Amino acid sequence: MGLLIEGRWQDQWYDTKSTGGAFVRPETQFRQWVKADGSTPYRPEAGRYHLFVSLACPWAHRTLIMRALKRLEGVIGVSVVDPLMGKEGWTFAEPDPVTGSTRLYEVYAKAKPDYTGRVTVPVLWDKKTGTIVNNESAEIIRILNSEFDEFGDASLDFYPADLAEEIDRVNAFVYDRINNGVYKAGFATSQEKYEQAFDALFDALDGLDTRLATQRYLVGNRLTEADWRLFTTLVRFDAVYVGHFKCNLRRIADYPNLSGYLRDLYQVPGVAGTVNFEHIKRHYYASHTMINPTGIVPKGPALDLESPHDRARLG
Helix, strand or coil, X not given: CCEEECCEEECCCCCCHHHCCCCCCCCCCCECCECCXXXXXXXXXXXXEEEEECCCCHHHHHHHHHHHHCCCCCCCEEEECCCCCECCECECCCCCCCCCCCEHHHHHHHHCCCCCEECCCCEEEECCCCEEEECCHHHHHHHHHHCCCCCCCCCCCCCCHHHHHHXXXXXXXXXXXXXXXHHHHXXXXXXXHHHHHHHHHHHHHHHHHHHCCCCCCCCCCCCCHHHHHHHHHHHHHHHHHXXXXXXXXXXXXXXXXXXXXXXXXXXXXXXXXXXXXXXXXHHHHHHCCCCCCCCCCCCCCCCCCCCCCCCHHHC
């Protein structure tokens, strides 16, 4: 995972020396919005916007799920990077047909030639102006949820106004303890910081398992973005985070409610097609050589996400 410094690529891992061994995720920088009301230069149009994603990345996975559920596959195109992230960061197996790039950092440089920062997925690209609109997954999923209803399924709203405050509260908790929590454990370079993240992670998972004993979903007993934001971490947990990130107190399979909840979400029509365990395992185990120097990708575990979940009884 490198970065651009004034438009020049540098193969540099995250600096944990200055943080006492803690992993600190930098803020994303492209934060414009597509708005149907015309309040920004970016209006929703079929064929105008394009997503750059990794099938391995949980943050990019959110956008693929929202695109599928809102039936925007024919409206917003997608380019998928190679699962193996090496010295040149995210790369394309063949030149990207939208920008002609072979490396994702070239896409960033096209948008801002003097860009300084990490080169991450997802990226929402505007083909009309030739720039990045947004590279913050939390905002991209809200753009897809509400601003393309003229073209997609307007009947689905994963961020309803009456639940927005509670969704935001749950999102903040899940992001800090779980979504980013697995990275804070996995990328820590001190025992103390690792154990702090580890304890916070499993305290949060324990609490959510209790919460899901009496309600089917996280907020308001209906599917919201909070569920999809949690899902992309849960679906990777047993395959990657338990072993690779040393998050091994319990598997999701060991939680009676979280495990059924995971299967419930996985079985929502359109979601399973966005999950690619080959890309997920190859990326984490073969790319993070500072954690797994041999690059060996495990064959397991055996996961049965299609088995009955019995969650419908909760309403």
